[in-house]
Amino acid sequence: MDSHTPTSRTITQLPTIETSRLFLRPVSKSDLDLYRKLLSCPITTRYLPGGKPFDDDYIKSYLANRVKHWEQGFGTFAIFSKAEPGIKLGYAGVEQTTTPDCSDIRYGITLEENGKGYALEAAKAVLDFTFGLGLHHKIYGVAVIDNHASVKILKRLGMKEENAVRLYDSDDLVTLSISAS
Numbered sequence: 001m002d003s004h005t006p007t008s009r010t011i012t013q014l015p016t017i018e019t020s021r022l023f024l025r026p027v028s029k030s031d032l033d034l035y036r037k038l039l040s041c042p043i044t045t046r047y048l049p050g051g052k053p054f055d056d057d058y059i060k061s062y063l064a065n066r067v068k069h070w071e072q073g074f075g076t077f078a079i080f081s082k083a084e085p086g087i088k089l090g091y092a093g094v095e096q097t098t099t100p101d102c103s104d105i106r107y108g109i110t111l112e113e114n115g116k117g118y119a120l121e122a123a124k125a126v127l128d129f130t131f132g133l134g135l136h137h138k139i140y141g142v143a144v145i146d147n148h149a150s151v152k153i154l155k156r157l158g159m160k161e162e163n164a165v166r167l168y169d170s171d172d173l174v175t176l177s178i179s180a181s
Contacts, residue, residue, distance in 0.1 A: 017125045024077035027066045034088040035063045047147040079122045089113045092122035094130040104140040131180045141176045
């Protein structure tokens with residue numbers, strides 16, 4: 001994030017994104033079911049901090065932070081299929097990290113919908129949306145080195161390895177980035 005970016009911003013209407021197959025809307029408290037499904041599963045959490053499922057109090061707090069992040073004018077979206085709009089497929093978004101002036105992309109897809117290209121499609125749409133706001137000149141992507149699927153997605157988004165920046169304190173992570181065009 002650029003240094004002149006406001007740290008808080010009032011949003012009158014939250015944005016939505018559409019792709020050829022997906023509909024994305026900002027996460028809300030009503031997405032607790034999605035976050036419980038993803039963050040309590042040992043398979044979907046194996047590459048997240050701690051590498052194991054999270055308890056319900058953590059999940060509720062985590063979701064509340066995702067909802068609150070939208071006060072900055074950007075954040076995480078819940079992903080839905082246009083073909084089956086009532087089914088939540090996962091989430092994708094860009095959020096500010098604890099490292100000053102740095103934001104990273106995050107995404108997760110439910111086990112049933114994994115491997116169908118939804119993460120890449122949603123992540124690309126979220127990057128385009130976020131860069132389009134003009135608040136970022138660079139966005140980072142961070143993945144556990146052994147999470148080959150996530151690293152592949154980041155590279156397919158056009159991200160390149162970024163050795164000069166370390167967003168999180170772990171030797172098991174690879175950091176990539178992409179600049180606004």
